Amino acid sequence: MASEILNTSFHQEMMQPVEAKLNIYMKLNSPVTLKFEDIVHKTKPSKREGFFFKKEINSEERLILKGISGIVFPGELLAILGPSGSGKSTLINALGGKLNDSNITKGTITYNGKPLSKSVKQNLGFVAQHDIFYPHLSVNETLVFSALLRLPNSLSKQEKMLKVKEVIDELDLNHCKDTIIGGPLLRGVSGGERKRVSIGQELLTNPSLLLVDEATTGLDSTIARKLVMNLCELAKGGRTVVMTIHQPSSKLFHMFQKILLLSDGNGMYFGKGDYVLDYFSGIGYAPLVAMNPTDFLLDLANGIYSGNSEEDTETTKQELVSAFESNLAYQVKTELQNSMVLFHDDSSKHEIFDHYCTTWWEQFTILLRRGFKEKKHEQFSVHKICHVFALSFSAGLLWWHSKPGHIKDKVGLLFYYTQFCGFIPMVQSLFTFPEDRAMIIKERSSCMYRLSSYFIASNVIDLPVQLFMPTLFITITYWMGGLKANASNFFQTLSVSLLYAMVSQSIGQAISAMLVNNPKLVVTSGSLIMTLLVLTNGYFIQNMPAFLSWIKYLSHSYYYNKLLLGSQFKEDNIYSCGENVTCLVGNYPTIKHIGLDKQGMSVAVLVAMLVGYRIIAYFALMVRMTRN
Numbered sequence: 001m002a003s004e005i006l007n008t009s010f011h012q013e014m015m016q017p018v019e020a021k022l023n024i025y026m027k028l029n030s031p032v033t034l035k036f037e038d039i040v041h042k043t044k045p046s047k048r049e050g051f052f053f054k055k056e057i058n059s060e061e062r063l064i065l066k067g068i069s070g071i072v073f074p075g076e077l078l079a080i081l082g083p084s085g086s087g088k089s090t091l092i093n094a095l096g097g098k099l100n101d102s103n104i105t106k107g108t109i110t111y112n113g114k115p116l117s118k119s120v121k122q123n124l125g126f127v128a129q130h131d132i133f134y135p136h137l138s139v140n141e142t143l144v145f146s147a148l149l150r151l152p153n154s155l156s157k158q159e160k161m162l163k164v165k166e167v168i169d170e171l172d173l174n175h176c177k178d179t180i181i182g183g184p185l186l187r188g189v190s191g192g193e194r195k196r197v198s199i200g201q202e203l204l205t206n207p208s209l210l211l212v213d214e215a216t217t218g219l220d221s222t223i224a225r226k227l228v229m230n231l232c233e234l235a236k237g238g239r240t241v242v243m244t245i246h247q248p249s250s251k252l253f254h255m256f257q258k259i260l261l262l263s264d265g266n267g268m269y270f271g272k273g274d275y276v277l278d279y280f281s282g283i284g285y286a287p288l289v290a291m292n293p294t295d296f297l298l299d300l301a302n303g304i305y306s307g308n309s310e311e312d313t314e315t316t317k318q319e320l321v322s323a324f325e326s327n328l329a330y331q332v333k334t335e336l337q338n339s340m341v342l343f344h345d346d347s348s349k350h351e352i353f354d355h356y357c358t359t360w361w362e363q364f365t366i367l368l369r370r371g372f373k374e375k376k377h378e379q380f381s382v383h384k385i386c387h388v389f390a391l392s393f394s395a396g397l398l399w400w401h402s403k404p405g406h407i408k409d410k411v412g413l414l415f416y417y418t419q420f421c422g423f424i425p426m427v428q429s430l431f432t433f434p435e436d437r438a439m440i441i442k443e444r445s446s447c448m449y450r451l452s453s454y455f456i457a458s459n460v461i462d463l464p465v466q467l468f469m470p471t472l473f474i475t476i477t478y479w480m481g482g483l484k485a486n487a488s489n490f491f492q493t494l495s496v497s498l499l500y501a502m503v504s505q506s507i508g509q510a511i512s513a514m515l516v517n518n519p520k521l522v523v524t525s526g527s528l529i530m531t532l533l534v535l536t537n538g539y540f541i542q543n544m545p546a547f548l549s550w551i552k553y554l555s556h557s558y559y560y561n562k563l564l565l566g567s568q569f570k571e572d573n574i575y576s577c578g579e580n581v582t583c584l585v586g587n588y589p590t591i592k593h594i595g596l597d598k599q600g601m602s603v604a605v606l607v608a609m610l611v612g613y614r615i616i617a618y619f620a621l622m623v624r625m626t627r628n
Contacts (some may be wrong), residue, residue, distance in 0.1 A: 030123055031074035032111050032209040032240045037336055039107035041065040041090055041099070041265075064090045065231050066265040067107075068128065069143055069332050071339060072242055072258065074208065077235040079273070080244040081294065082262035082301050088244040089129060089213050091262070095242060096126040096211045098445070111209065114547045122447070125202025129214040129244075131194045132438050134374040135183035139176055139197055143167060145370045146201045149448040152357040165204050171230055188555045192223030196230065203234070203622045210234060212243040221249050228252050250292045263301035266321045283323045314332035356447055363453035371461035379465040385472075391420070392473045396480030406576040411590050412480045415539045416562040418557050421470045421497045422504040423530055428466070429508030430526045432458060434519040440625060450627060455618050462505065468492075484568055492567040499606050500560040504530070507556070513620035523570060538594040556609050558594070559602040566599045 001476060040578045042063045065087045072078045080088045093099050095109060097116045112122045145161040168177055173196055181197065182188015189197070195215065199508030202210060211230065214357055216224035228248070232255050235241040245252070256273040261327070277293055280286065285305055287296045287516065299305065300320060303313030356363065378384075395416060402409040433440075474494050479485065483493070508526055535541065537557035544552070551559045585591055 030112075030208050030240055032120075032123060033074065033107070033108045033113075033339070034072045034240055034242065034559055035210060035339075036071075036091075036095060037069045037108045037333070038110070039065050039068045039091065039094055039105070041087070041094060041105045044104065051222060052181055052485045064265050064442065065094070066107075068260075068262070068265075068267050069262055069329070069336060070258075070270050070338055070482065071332070072240050074238050074240050075235055076257050077241040077243065077255070077257040079256040080242065080260045080262065081248075081297055083298055084246070084299060085264070086262040087265040087614070088246075092211050092213050092242060092244050096124065097121065098126065098128075118447070121445075122205060123208050125194070125199075125205065125207035125210040126445075127198045127202055127210070128442070129217065132182075132442050133181040133194070133197070134370070134439070135181055135186045135188065135469075136377050137370070138178050138180050139173055139189060139193070140164070140168070140178060141370075142181060142197060143200055143204065145366060146448075147204050148366050149363065149443070150201075150205055150357060150446060153359070153362075163204055167200045170203065171200050172226075173197065173200065181281045183269070184572060190223070191218050192227055194218070195227055196509040199230070207239070209240045211240070211566055212241070214246060215243045216245055216252070221251075224248070228255055234398050247298060248294050248481040249292065253292070253294045259297075261297055261301055263303075265315055265322065266317075266324075267329070268301060268320050268324050268330060269297075270324075273343070279328075283320075283327065284321070356450060358449075360450060360453050364457050367449060367454055367457035368460060372458055375461055379462075380468070384465075384469075388469050389471050389476075391478075392476035395420075395473075396477045399477065399481035401480070402482035407569075407588055408482075409481060409587065410568060411539075411565070411588075413477065413483070414568065415537075415561065417474065417477075417493075417497060417564060418500070418534060418537060418539075418561055420473055421501045422534065422557060422560075424469060425466045425501045426504040426508035426526060426530050427523075428464065429505045430512050430522050431519070432462065432509065433512040433516045434522055437516050442627060447577050451622055452618070455621065459509075459614070463502075466501055466505050467498055470497050493564060494600065496560060496563040496567065496603070496606075499603070499610070500556065500563075503556045503560075503610045503613065506610050506617065507533075509617035510613045510620065513617040516621065516624045539590060542589060542593040549553055556606060557604050562594050562596070562602050563599060563606075565594060566596050569596065571596055 028552045030278070040063070042061055046059060068087070068091060069591055070078070080091060082088050090099070094105055099105055109116065111124070114120065119341070137145070143164045144161065147164050148157075151163065168174055173193065175221065176193050178187050179193075180186070180188045181194065188194075198210065210231075215227055215231065219227065228243075228245075231241050231243060235257070248256075253273070258271065259269060259273045259276050260267065261269040261276070269279060271279070276297065277287070280297075280300065285300060287293075288306060299529065300316070300535045303316040303320075305316055358366070395413075399409060399413045402413070436458070440451075443449065471494065474497050478490055478493060484490070507529070510528045512522055515525060532551075533555040534557045536552045538552060538561055569585045569591060571584065571591075572580040573585040575588065577583035577588075586596070
C-alpha cells in the first residue's frame with residue numbers, strides 16, 4: 001500500500017517539473033527555492049558568562065538534528081510539526097542562518113543553489129518565536145521606523161509610507177494601527193496582532209523566503225486560523241513560506257501544502273500534507289478512531305500508537321524512523337538531486353544590500369526619534385520626578401541653612417552630591433544595553449543600522465534625564481543647604497556635577513556593555529565598583545595604606561570631590577574650629593587630604609574619563625554583539 005502511494009500521486013507531486021510551479025510566480029522578483037540536505041546539529045557544553053571568565057554549567061553534548069533533508073519551492077507553505085524538543089525551532093533557525101558559533105551545524109542549505117549571503121539575507125524574512133518590540137510604540141510607528149531603516153534610499157519617504165500602508169492592509173491591521181504594542185505590564189494589541197506585526201516587519205522588504213517560528217503559539221483557534229490563512233495567501237503570491245507549529249487544529253492542518261514531521265531530531269515524514277495519513281496507513285499506522293490528524297501525527301512522533309505502553313514508545317519511534325528511511329528518505333534525496341533551480345539569479349541587483357540601506361546620519365536621526373518616542377514615558381515619569389523632588393527637599397531640610405562656620409556640614413553635603421550624582425546615573429545606564437540586547441541582535445541581523453549609530457543615539461537619548469535629575473537635585477539643595485549664595489559658585493558646582501554625572505553614566509555603560517549577556521551580574525558589579533570609587537574619594541579614608549593609595553587617582557569621585565570643594569572654599573578662608581577659635585580652611589583634615597589645587601587638571605581628567613569609558617563601552621558592545 002505504501003509503495004503504491006509513493007509511486008503514484010505522492011511521487012508525481014514531489015517530482016513535478018519546476019517549470020509548472022513557475023507560471024504564477026513570474027511577477028515576484030527573485031523567487032527562492034530552499035533546499036536543506038543532511039542537516040545535523042549538536043550543541044556544545046553551555047557556559048555561563050562571568051566578569052573575567054565563563055563558567056561551564058552543562059558538560060554534555062546534545063544531538064538536536066540528525067540528518068534532516070527537504071526542499072520547498074516558491075508558492076509552497078511547509079509546516080514543520082513535532083512535539084516539544086523535536087528540533088523544530090533549531091531547524092528553522094538553521095534555515096534562517098540564526099544559529100551562533102557556540103553550536104556545531106553540518107549539512108548543506110542552499111537558496112536557489114547558493115549558500116547564505118548578505119544579498120540572500122535581504123531576500124529572507126525571519127519571524128522569531130518570541131516577538132521583540134518597543135512596547136510604547138504603536139503598530140503604525142513600529143512599521144514606519146522599520147521601513148525607514150530597512151528600505152533603500154532609492155525609495156522616497158512617501159513610497160516607504162505607502163509600503164507600510166500596503167503591509168497593514170495585507171495583514172488586516174488597520175483597526176489597531178494606532179494602538180501601542182504593549183508588553184507584560186502594559187496593555188496593548190492582542191497576541192495574534194503582535195505576531196502579524198512581526199510578519200509585517202519582514203514583509204516590508206518583500207522577501208521571497210519567509211520563515212516563521214511557532215506562528216500560532218499562545219493564540220486561540222480563530223486568530224491562529226486567520227494568521228495561517230495570511231501565510232497561505234503570502235505563499236500563493238509566490239513566496240516560499242516555512243513555519244513551525246506545535247499543535248494546530250484540524251482546520252489548520254488542511255491548509256498545509258507540505259509537512260515535515262520531526263521526532264527527537266529525526267525525520268518521520270516529508271511530503272504533501274494531503275498524503276500524510278495515507279502514508280502512515282500504508283506502513284501500518286492508521287488512526288483507529290476519528291481524531292484531529294495533527295494529534296495523531298504528534299502521538300506517532302511521541303511513539304504513542306494504539307495504547308502501547310511507555311516501554312514501547314521508543315520502539316515505535318525507531319520503527320517509524322526506519323520506515324521513513326526506507327520509504328521516503330530516498331525519494332527526498334532524489335528530488336534534491338534532480339530538481340534544478342530555473343529562476344534567474346539576479347543577486348547582482350541587490351549589491352546595495354551588501355551595505356546598509358541608509359546613511360549613518362539617517363540611521364542616527366531615525367533611531368533618535370524612535371528612542372525619544374519610546375523612552376519619554378519612562379524618563380520623565382511623574383513617579384521619577386516626584387522621587388527626585390522628595391529626595392531633594394528631604395536633603396535640603398536636613399542641611400537647612402547650615403551656618404557659615406559649620407564646615408563639616410557643608411563638606412558632608414558636598415560628599416552627598418558625589419553619591420546622588422554618581423549612583424543614579426550609573427545605575428540607570430547599567431540596564432541600557434541588557435534591555436536592548438534582543439532588539440539589537442534582531443535588527444542588526446537584518447542590517448538595519450550600524451552599531452555606532454545605535455550607540456551614539458542611545459547616549460543622546462539618555463542625556464536629558466541624566467542631566468535633568470542632578471540639575472533638579474542640586475538646584476534645590478544648594479540654596480536650602482546654605483552653600484555660597486552667588487551665581488558663579490552655584491553654576492560652577494552645577495557644571496562639574498553634570499560632568500561627573502555623565503562620567504558615572506559612562507562607567508555604567510562600560511559595565512553594561514561588558515556584561516550585556518548577564519543582567520544580574522551587571523547590577524552586582526556596578527554597585528561594587530561605584531562603592532569602591534566613592535570610598536576612595538578622600539572623604540571616608542584619609543590614611544589609606546601606601547600600597548592602595550594609587551586607587552584614588554582612578555576614582556572619578558576623587559576629582560569631583562576636589563572640584564566641589566574648590567567651588568566653595570579657598571585655602572585662606574577661615575572657619576570656626578572651637579569656641580572663639582578660627583582655623584584656616586586649608587588645614588581642615590578632609591580638605592587638606594584632598595587638596596584644592598589642580599582644579600583644571602581635575603576637569604581634564606574627568607573629560608578624559610568621559611570619553612575613555614564610552615570608547616570602552618562601544619568596543620565591548622561591539623565584541624559582545626559580534627559573538628551573538
